Amino acid sequence: xxxxxxxxxxxxxxxxxxxxxxxxxxxxxxxxxxxxxxxxxxxxxxxxxxxxxxxxxxxxxxxxxxxxxxxxxxxxxxxxxxxxxxxxxxxxxxxxxxxxxxxxxxxxxxxxxxxxxxxxxxxxxxxxxxxxxxxxxxxxxxxxxxxxxxxxxxxxxxxxxxxxxxxxxxxxxxxxxxxxxxxxxxxxxxxxxxxxxxxxxxxxxxxxxxxxxxxxxxxxxxxxxxxxxxxxxxxxxxxxxxxxxxxxxxxxxxxxxxxxxxxxxxxxxxxxxxxxxxxxxxxxxxxxxxxxxxxxxxxxxxxxxxxxxxxxxxxxxxxxxxxxxxxxxxxxxxxxxxxxxxxxxxxxxxxxxxxxxxxxxxxxxxxxxxxxxxxxxxxxxxxxxxxxxxxxxxxxxxxxxxxxxxxxxxxxx
Ligand SMILES: Cc1cc2nc3c(=O)[nH]c(=O)nc-3n(C[C@H](O)[C@H](O)[C@H](O)COP(=O)(O)OP(=O)(O)OC[C@H]3O[C@@H](n4cnc5c(N)ncnc54)[C@H](O)[C@@H]3O)c2cc1C
Ligand code: SF4
Ligand code: SF4
Numbered sequence: 001x002x003x004x005x006x007x008x009x010x011x012x013x014x015x016x017x018x019x020x021x022x023x024x025x026x027x028x029x030x031x032x033x034x035x036x037x038x039x040x041x042x043x044x045x046x047x048x049x050x051x052x053x054x055x056x057x058x059x060x061x062x063x064x065x066x067x068x069x070x071x072x073x074x075x076x077x078x079x080x081x082x083x084x085x086x087x088x089x090x091x092x093x094x095x096x097x098x099x100x101x102x103x104x105x106x107x108x109x110x111x112x113x114x115x116x117x118x119x120x121x122x123x124x125x126x127x128x129x130x131x132x133x134x135x136x137x138x139x140x141x142x143x144x145x146x147x148x149x150x151x152x153x154x155x156x157x158x159x160x161x162x163x164x165x166x167x168x169x170x171x172x173x174x175x176x177x178x179x180x181x182x183x184x185x186x187x188x189x190x191x192x193x194x195x196x197x198x199x200x201x202x203x204x205x206x207x208x209x210x211x212x213x214x215x216x217x218x219x220x221x222x223x224x225x226x227x228x229x230x231x232x233x234x235x236x237x238x239x240x241x242x243x244x245x246x247x248x249x250x251x252x253x254x255x256x257x258x259x260x261x262x263x264x265x266x267x268x269x270x271x272x273x274x275x276x277x278x279x280x281x282x283x284x285x286x287x288x289x290x291x292x293x294x295x296x297x298x299x300x301x302x303x304x305x306x307x308x309x310x311x312x313x314x315x316x317x318x319x320x321x322x323x324x325x326x327x328x329x330x331x332x333x334x335x336x337x338x339x340x341x342x343x344x345x346x347x348x349x350x351x352x353x354x355x356x357x358x359x360x361x362x363x364x365x366x367x368x369x370x371x372x373x374x375x376x377x378x379x380x381x382x383x384x385x386x387x388x389x390x391x392x393x394x395x396x397x398x399x400x401x402x403x404x405x406x407x408x409x410x411x412x413x
Contacts, residue, residue: 012070012372015060019049021371022278022404023069025186025216026050028143028167029194033063040164041409046219047277048162051409066193068186069279073193074289074378077318083342084380085353086315087289090322092345094298094337095314095329103310107158107243111295111312111334112182112209116152118328119180125206128152129172130182131163139222139239143168157243158211161222162277166190173201180206184213186283189290207320210288212296212313214351215280224273226252229260241267246310247297264304278404282362282395284379286352292321298340298348313340313348360385365395371404 012018015030015038026048030038037060038050064070079088086092097103097110099117106113119125127147132155134142141159145168146152165183169191172179181191188208195202226233231254238253247264268274280286288294296313299305316322328334346353359381363373398404 010367010372011375012064014058015050015063015067016052016058016408017372018064018067018069019406019408021069022406023372023374024049024406025068025184025277025279026162026164027068027184027187027190028164029066029068029169029190030060030063031164031167032170033194034060035170038063039411040167041411042162042219043406043409045406046162046223046275047406048164049406049409051411053411062197065197066190068190069374071193071375071377072186072189072284072290072379073376074285075192075291075318076378079317084384085356086287086342086345087378087380088317090316090319091325092313092315092340092342094311094340095325095334096309096311096337098332098335102153102156104245105153105243106156106310107211107248108246108295108297109310109312110156111293111314112211113152113156114333115209115293115324115328116146116180116182117149118324118331118333119206120146120149120152122327122331124178125180126177127172127175127179128182129165129168129179130155131159131165133159133239137233138236139226139233140219145172158241160217160241161219162216169194169201173198173204176200176204178204178206180209182209184216185210185285185288185291185294186213186279188288189285192290207292207324208290209293209295209321210291212288212294212315212349212352213280213283213286214302215274215276215283215286217275218277221273221275225250225262225267231260245307247304248307278406282359282366282373283355284359284374284376284381286355287349288315289317289379292316292318293325296345296349300347302349302351311337313345315345356381357384357386358388358391361388361391362395365392365397366399366404368392369396369399371399 030050041051097114102110132144134140141163235254249261251261253259294315
């Protein structure tokens, strides 16, 4: 067995180790739970990571108990359906927002935005914690709280760069009002785990809604597009990754009124330039098994062949998620389409199926190279083990070559 010089325990025991071993996804939970010790910052590679503020940055056990770099868990509720790839669920089917404007603006069919609207209109949630383009730097994403229907609608759309939505979690909890979270699957796992140790969060958390997630690029992916257009980031007034159609164009506008856009197909044509973060390459739950509802695209082979009116695949994962979907349909916010069988969902998300089957081998490769992995529970990683020696070797080689290694940022000044 090949070893690097550093030999770790199987799972990270400090936040520094999470970051240095490439297991951090920059969710922002560190900053939310211990702002006196951690502040989210961009690294030179364009990743959001916690930077240490204090001389004792490691008093972080309560963070590690929920950190997606240290632990990943599926929800544990019983469900009528269970699938080896897709996990526990109540329903898989096509759906879309009934409101034409939401459907048009949103990333896919507007499912997540329509659910947010429903939660606010009915008063079941007083606000939504999610994310938006930073108004001061629209290529970047920042966490936000939407108190109104108009705010949720204005913030529709997928943001493909780094996003630290959970940096706003404590602000949300401190409001002591019922709220919902719209975020990535890794964020959902962190919120669910955190709720086990935070009674105020558990009491006020109405539901967690996520997108099925193929991975978050570092900011270099977005910067490369600006470089192609010869645009300085300081001039950008709009950076929309998709939406305004399905998938809609990626559009950049600048202060002097000029605009550029490219198709979704062009944006993702060259896989070598995706700059997907390390944690995403070994993501144990990209399909939202810790959430109440997961929303997906529905293109065969995951490839859009042109623009369409906007459709989502929905996976309801808990009784709460199932009831919420039924209510939103009855209230006229969502339209129901046909059911999607699990093997059809495989065809819509082939990359997720490949990753799920490759994970056990990838994790073995990392451990062989002497680097830690997250703990996982209820995600069937070992059961799906394809024992792919190539994946294992490639993963070990990545770690040995230092491609999972990162530097813990420090705050300047
Ligand atoms: C990084 C990333 C990878 C994705 N990979 C896949 C994939 O592999 N397969 C697939 O089927 N779909 C994928 N999607 C999901 C797809 O793009 C749509 O987001 C999803 O279908 C929901 O569509 P919607 O119309 O319901 O969303 P909308 O109604 O447009 O709502 C989107 C909501 O998500 C929030 N949000 C947007 N970006 C982020 C982010 N980066 N982090 C946290 N919250 C965010 C917004 O604040 C908004 O509330 C991905 C999305 C992202 C952001
Ligand atoms: S994944 Fe989140 S909680 Fe874990 S180290 Fe990174 S920012 Fe902190
Ligand atoms: S692929 Fe997994 S780790 Fe990466 S952003 Fe998506 S849910 Fe988070």
